[in-house]
Amino acid sequence: MPELAQKIRDIIKPENIVYAKSPLMNDDVMHYCPGCSHGVVHRLIGEVIEEMGIQDQTIGVSPVGCAVFAYKYIDIDWHEAAHGRAPAVATGIKRVMPEKYVFSYQGDGDLAAIGTAETFHAVNRGENIVMIFINNAIYGMTGGQMAPTTLVGQVTSTTPYGRNVDLNGYPLRITELLAQLPGAAYVTRQSVQNAAAVRKTKKAIRKAFEIQAMKKGTAFVEVVSTCSSGWKLSPVDSNKWMEENMFPQYPLGDLKDGTRADANDYSIKG
Amino acid sequence: MGELRLMKGNEVIAEAAIRCGCDAYFGYPITPQSEVMETLMALRPWEGSGMVVLQAESEIASIHMVYGAAGSGKRVMTSSSSPGISLMAEGISYMAGAELPCVIVNVQRGGPGLGTIQPSQADYNQATKGGGHGDYSLLVLAPASVQEMHDFVVLGFELAFKYRNPVMILADGVVGQMMEKVELIDQRPRWTNEQIAEISGSWAATGKTANRKKHIITSLEMDSSIMEANNLRLQAKYAQMSKEDVRYETIECEDAEYIIVAFGSAARICQKTVQIARSKGVKVGLIRPITLLPFPEKIIAEYATKVKGFLCVEFNAGQMVNDIRLAVNGKTKVEYFGRMGGIVPNPNEVEAALEQKLIGG
Numbered sequence: 076m077p078e079l080a081q082k083i084r085d086i087i088k089p090e091n092i093v094y095a096k097s098p099l100m101n102d103d104v105m106h107y108c109p110g111c112s113h114g115v116v117h118r119l120i121g122e123v124i125e126e127m128g129i130q131d132q133t134i135g136v137s138p139v140g141c142a143v144f145a146y147k148y149i150d151i152d153w154h155e156a157a158h159g160r161a162p163a164v165a166t167g168i169k170r171v172m173p174e175k176y177v178f179s180y181q182g183d184g185d186l187a188a189i190g191t192a193e194t195f196h197a198v199n200r201g202e203n204i205v206m207i208f209i210n211n212a213i214y215g216m217t218g219g220q221m222a223p224t225t226l227v228g229q230v231t232s233t234t235p236y237g238r239n240v241d242l243n244g245y246p247l248r249i250t251e252l253l254a255q256l257p258g259a260a261y262v263t264r265q266s267v268q269n270a271a272a273v274r275k276t277k278k279a280i281r282k283a284f285e286i287q288a289m290k291k292g293t294a295f296v297e298v299v300s301t302c303s304s305g306w307k308l309s310p311v312d313s314n315k316w317m318e319e320n321m322f323p324q325y326p327l328g329d330l331k332d333g334t335r336a337d338a339n340d341y342s343i344k345g
Numbered sequence: 346m347g348e349l350r351l352m353k354g355n356e357v358i359a360e361a362a363i364r365c366g367c368d369a370y371f372g373y374p375i376t377p378q379s380e381v382m383e384t385l386m387a388l389r390p391w392e393g394s395g396m397v398v399l400q401a402e403s404e405i406a407s408i409h410m411v412y413g414a415a416g417s418g419k420r421v422m423t424s425s426s427s428p429g430i431s432l433m434a435e436g437i438s439y440m441a442g443a444e445l446p447c448v449i450v451n452v453q454r455g456g457p458g459l460g461t462i463q464p465s466q467a468d469y470n471q472a473t474k475g476g477g478h479g480d481y482s483l484l485v486l487a488p489a490s491v492q493e494m495h496d497f498v499v500l501g502f503e504l505a506f507k508y509r510n511p512v513m514i515l516a517d518g519v520v521g522q523m524m525e526k527v528e529l530i531d532q533r534p535r536w537t538n539e540q541i542a543e544i545s546g547s548w549a550a551t552g553k554t555a556n557r558k559k560h561i562i563t564s565l566e567m568d569s570s571i572m573e574a575n576n577l578r579l580q581a582k583y584a585q586m587s588k589e590d591v592r593y594e595t596i597e598c599e600d601a602e603y604i605i606v607a608f609g610s611a612a613r614i615c616q617k618t619v620q621i622a623r624s625k626g627v628k629v630g631l632i633r634p635i636t637l638l639p640f641p642e643k644i645i646a647e648y649a650t651k652v653k654g655f656l657c658v659e660f661n662a663g664q665m666v667n668d669i670r671l672a673v674n675g676k677t678k679v680e681y682f683g684r685m686g687g688i689v690p691n692p693n694e695v696e697a698a699l700e701q702k703l704i705g706g
């Protein structure tokens with residue numbers, strides 16, 4: 076590791092820099108694999124927090140998954156949740172400190188398998204939090220097993236012959252389901268495979284934090300992501316595979332853009 | 346003298362939580378403790394002290410909400426009954442690992458499984474020997490009266506913050522449901538942000554200010570040598586609990602030839618047994634462990650050389666009896682008597698067991 080750190084430091088010379096690092100990004104060497112989307116999304120979150128000037132008011136909730144160490148990289152206070160429980164942890168934080176900014180950050184296994192109940196109910200309560208959802212269609216951290224979002228036919232270490240609907244059911248479009256919930260204010264699906272997509276995702280994250288400030292309900296940002304190691308593809312091929320296979324199943328764009336539902340529409344009449 | 350009221354044990358938990366300045370309660374309904382959240386919701390403390398009360402979607406969510414809220418350095422609690430506590434095991438382990446204070450109330454019912462809604466003490470092992478994974482300990486308080494349901498909420502928060510550790514109030518359906526006179530503390534304000542900064546400012550995750558490093562609430566550590574050091578720090582804390590916070594009550598033990606050991610409502614019943622036995626001329630005493638963890642092993646060891654035997658009475662198949670045997674270490678006889686499945690023995694039944702298992706035997 077020290078040699079690697081030195082090599083990276085050697086690259087970080089003024090003449091090589093094309094994009095300034097947010098001062099909120101700590102200098103730790105990221106543990107993410109080459110081509111992974113997690114690091115890019117971390118950076119965007121760091122930039123948004125910096126630009127909004129809310130470092131001293133923000134608490135991040137990291138998941139169990141590859142982003143378990145998210146707390147190492149962004150210079151804010153963090154709370155490391157158990158697998159799938161980040162929305163409950165974020166709820167607890169936000170309820171006792173409603174004036175702070177709270178966001179959760181989760182992978183697809185964390186958010187859409189083991190933590191489905193916590194995810195649904197946090198959004199249904201319209202918790203005034205930001206939820207970031209990294210959908211890479213696989214369990215990265217544990218070595219590439221099937222995720223709820225794994226595509227039909229996709230090979231993973233627990234679907235060695237491809238995901239089979241008779242055995243494994245269907246890819247879960249949880250974001251579409253969450254967009255139906257009255258507590259959701261803003262639900263969007265983005266990606267970070269090129270500069271244009273990165274800019275859009277940053278805008279979406281910024282908007283999500285602004286919605287939190289206005290206490291409009293839950294702001295949910297899915298980022299369709301790559302997992303080169305899990306998919307066993309090069310970073311470049313991963314982007315291609317994602318565009319060809321993930322985007323048709325998980326189309327990009329806003330699913331809900333507004334505020335949570337009016338309570339009157341749901342009240343008893345008598 | 347504080348305000349006196351006739352109250353149910355479960356209602357008192359809610360009243361004491363509000364009055365001691367608790368910041369938040371998260372819970373999920375389950376018999377025989379649903380009155381805790383019902384009372385809180387009826388009292389609307391968010392309009393008074395500013396306490397947050399939220400019904401979660403499950404006990405898993407409840408405990409993880411507690412975990413999140415406790416990371417702010419505030420005083421947070423939950424309550425449940427046996428099956429719900431099993432679901433909380435994950436979060437309790439995380440909180441012990443991350444060294445967060447909180448109060449968890451378990452108003453036990455009979456198990457295993459869905460079991461029965463009738464009273465039980467069958468979660469003694471779960472509370473004192475683990476429940477969740479890893480080498481952690483709770484501090485476990487066993488109330489035997491409605492007054493203690495009240496007092497242990499207040500004491501529970503003090504101990505939880507003294508040790509930065511979850512405290513469990515291990516009650517049972519009897520103390521949860523019965524009504525007794527209780528003296529309530531006067532309303533205390535919740536801690537201000539300044540007080541929280543003073544008490545928990547070195548670790549709480551409240552937003553990183555320019556003058557300090559970021560705070561990370563976590564139980565994770567990939568470096569084994571640091572993880573072992575973390576474990577040793579926890580163990581040192583538990584050793585300190587054993588030194589400074591063992592609590593128990595002794596009743597008529599001075600001249601006793603036989604001692605009953607019982608906790609919670611079982612101890613209330615056994616108090617009557619002591620009277621019955623003494624009226625028959627048999628010198629019986631009672632030791633009531635108040636902290637089940639740390640267990641009052643010293644006082645039991647002391648009496649082990651003085652008495653002819655101990656009878657452990659509990660509403661389970663014999664769980665605490667093993668801790669008594671360890672404390673007694675073979676120096677005298679240790680017998681167990683208990684009922685299960687939600688059956689609460691009466692004092693005469695206990696007296697008969699004493700006669701049959703210890704005195705006659």
Ligand SMILES: Cc1ncc(C[n+]2csc(CCOP(=O)(O)OP(=O)(O)O)c2C)c(N)n1
Pocket residue numbers: 139140141142158181182183184185186209211213214215216217222
């Ligand atoms: C209770 C529990 N079950 C299982 C695990 C093992 N585990 C760790 S991460 C993970 C899956 C993570 O996948 P995902 O949420 O998609 O995130 P990614 O690693 O792909 O970013 C699993 C199953 C665990 N830590 N805790």
